[in-house]
Amino acid sequence: MSVMLEFRKVSKVYYLRRGFLAPKKPFYALRNIDLAVHENEVLGILGESGCGKSTLARLALGLETPEEGEVLLEGINFSALSEKERRKLRRKIQIVFQDPYASLNPRKKIYDLLAEPLIIHQLVPKKDLRARVGAMLTKVGLREEDMERYPHQFSGGQRQRIAIARALILSPRVLVLDEPTSALDVSVQAQILELLREFKEKSKLTYVFISHDLPLVLFLSNRVAVMYLGRVVEISPAESFMARPHHPYTKMLLESVPEPDPYKRKLPKVKGEPPDPTLEFSGCPFFPRCEKALSSCEKEVPGLREISKGHLVACHSL
Amino acid sequence: MNILEVSALNIFYSKSRIPVVEEVSFFLPAGKTLALVGESGCGKSLTGLAIMRLLPTGLEITGGQIHFENKNLLELSPEEMRRVRGGKIAMIFQDPMVSLNPVFTVGTQIAEVLELHRGLGRQKALAEAERLLAEVGLPAPKARLKAYPHELSGGMRQRVMIAMALAGNPKVLIADEPTTALDVTIQAQILALLASLKEKHNLSVLLISHDLGVVATLADLVAVMYAGRLVEKAPCEELFSKPLHPYTRALLEVLPRPEKKSLKPLPGQVPPPGARPAGCKFSDRCPSAQKKCFEKEPPWQEVFPRHWVRCFYVSDA
Structure with a gap:
């Protein structure tokens, strides 16, 4: 199993100004991320807002450059490349965003939206473009004639199919899915999930599936990485995730998800809120909310340790 | 005893006369939580707003009654309704950032409710506001009185909204997607808060949600809406364990669960008002639709005690 995409000690800093005259403060969106995505797997990235999961996606696509560390796609470092080479490499990794109302240019026909990547990367002779776009549309469950229409003529679910078609038309190796169903109703979400699942079964695509929704991530993924405040706190195979989550934050997440079953009703005691990410602190990011915190948690950041095969946890109390 | 009774509520677009919500009838028993569930565009939020008589312009109530404390709310004068x-x-809403006024402090906004509905003076009102903020679990309530909404996190803002709702000593709380904008760990806190406040104040709650997990956590009764209609209503446990309407069953089947290998998605999507099919509004997506379903709308009937369904072919699942 070869590594498709790799993050090596990656940190990403943004500088934020809080108020008109206030000095800019560094804000670590990602801190020291070590993560490998293997060929042909679905890696789920689970986390709440502000945990850095979308920044991770932007770095994976080479849309942002990390301040520290490197991001490698099939062993090639994005930041070491020229803009031209970077663009070429990007063909191999594509993304589907959350909001299909914002990610499709409303003034372009579906044909133009789907043909543009092919033209930019000069993959298909001009005379074959229409056939290629038509074939892609049928693959995602739309009709060939839909290429003559505009995005506003489609529903949210159909637009997300178009976004998936646009990503897949370049035959990428890795598909990053950043909350691809969060804007959709459950019945439409199921259609998109099934489409993604079927594509996965048929091809050797690698997925990075980013979501805040735990059951959703576990449904689609082989492995799950849990993020909290810019760090990966746990990586686990999806099968054993429910049975033995080890990080206290992962446990909190699992307890918090309400079960769609009145016989399993629970009202857990959940402590605190995530702290302001611009504040500097030296210890474990979860320390202020953690039930199991030790004195060392306040001073020292725990690193990821393998506690059983393929299961890594960043916690001092284990 | 029912504290709120909605019967045959109809909501139409004023101009085009296109029906949006039709023939919605339900009772909210005192001290219970009734959940209105459905996907976007099914009319659940409009039903909540209609009870408050807060429908947006362009929509109007064209029929039905809303009884609360032996009065039809639809017949009250604007002053009485206020x-x-x-x-x-x-009522509390999904996005507390939009529902709170950004230019007034939290204390001022809660005090306003207390002055208006309980006739308190400003000083007493502020003291009571502080007590309410403490009750909803906001840390450092005294200092927070002077905070503006943008200085608070999403979870704290929702706590402020809940404090403001409690300020009028309500009998009924309408909670429209109260945790949808929140992260899951914060959602768990707000759900626990709502559950404990409901017990403490003997509130009757109309919970509007698309999230079956949230519904299963809080509701005593569940009413499922589809395309402007109620399609099924039952006690919570019964609805989840014995769903009778094909749409309710589909809703449960399309939920992604870790143990599921695949999902059985419904084809198509919820039809918008004006494009709803004749006959049963679910007929175009229903896996078990028969000829009759496309021609006639099924009646709303009680097929088992307290279990209402709008379907010709109720199968005993």
């Missing part, structure tokens, strides 16, 4: 709204019936 006293009910925010007083005996309070």
Whole structure:
């Protein structure tokens, strides 16, 4: 199993100004991320807002450059490349965003939206473009004639199919899915999930599936990485995730998800809120909310340790 | 005893006369939580707003009754309705950033409710506001009185909204997607808060949600809406264990679960008002639709005690 995409000690800093005259403060969106995505797997990235999961996606696509560390796609470092080479490499990794109302240019026909990547990367002779776009549309469950229409003529679910078609038309190796169903109703979400699942079964695509929704991530993924405040706190195979989550934050997440079953009703005691990410602190990011915190948690950041095969946890109390 | 009774509520677009919500009838028993569930565009939020008589312009109530304390809310004068709204019936919304006024402090906004509905003076009102903020679990309530909404996190803002709703000593709380904008760990806190406040104040709650997990956590009764209609209503446990309407069953089947290998998605999507099929509104997506379903709308009937369904072919699942 070869590594498709790799993050090596990656940190990403943004500088934020809080108020008109206030000095800019560094804000670590990602801190020291070590993560490998293997060929042909679905890696789920689970986390709440502000945990850095979308920044991770932007770095994976080479849309942002990390301040520290490197991001490698099939062993090639994005930041070491020229803009031209970077663009070429990007063909191999594509993304589907959350909001299909914002990610499709409303003034372009579906044909133009789907043909543009092919033209930019000069993959298909001009005379074959229409056939290629038509074939892609049928693959995602739309009709060939839909290429003559505009995005506003489609529903949210159909637009997300178009976004998936646009990503897949370049035959990428890795598909990053950043909350691809969060804007959709459950019945439409199921259609998109099934489409993604079927594509996965048929091809050797690698997925990075980013979501805040735990059951959703576990449904689609082989492995799950849990993020909290810019760090990966746990990586686990999806099968054993429910049975033995080890990080206290992962446990909190699992307890918090309400079960769609009145016989399993629970009202857990959940402590605190995530702290302001611009504040500097030296210890474990979860320390202020953690039930199991030790004195060392306040001073020292725990690193990821393998506690059983393929299961890594960043916690001092284990 | 029912505290709120909605019968045959109809909501139409004023101009085009296109029906949006039709023939919605339900009772909210005192001290219970009734959940209105459905996907976007099914009319659940409009039903909540209609009870408060807060429908957006362009929509109007064209029929039905909403009984609360032996009065039809639809017949109250605007002045009488103002006293009910925010007083005996309070409402909280999905996005507390939009529902709180950004230019007033939290304390001022809660005090306003107390002055209006309970006739308190400013000083007493502020003291009571502080007590309410403490009750909803906001840390450092005294200092927070002077905070503006943008200085608070999403979870804290929702706590402020809940404090404001409690300020009028309500009997009924309408909670429209109260945790949808929140992260899951914060959602768990707000759900626990709502559950404990409901017990403490003997509130009757109309919970509007698309999230079956949230519904299963809080509701005593569940009513499922589809395309502007109620399609099924039952006690919570029964609805989840014995769903009778094909749409309710589909909703449960399309939920992604870790143990599921695949999902059985429904084809198509919820039809918008004006494009709803003749006959049963679910007929175009229903896996078990028969000829009759496309021609006639099924009646709303009680097929088992307290279990209502709108379907010709109720199968005993």
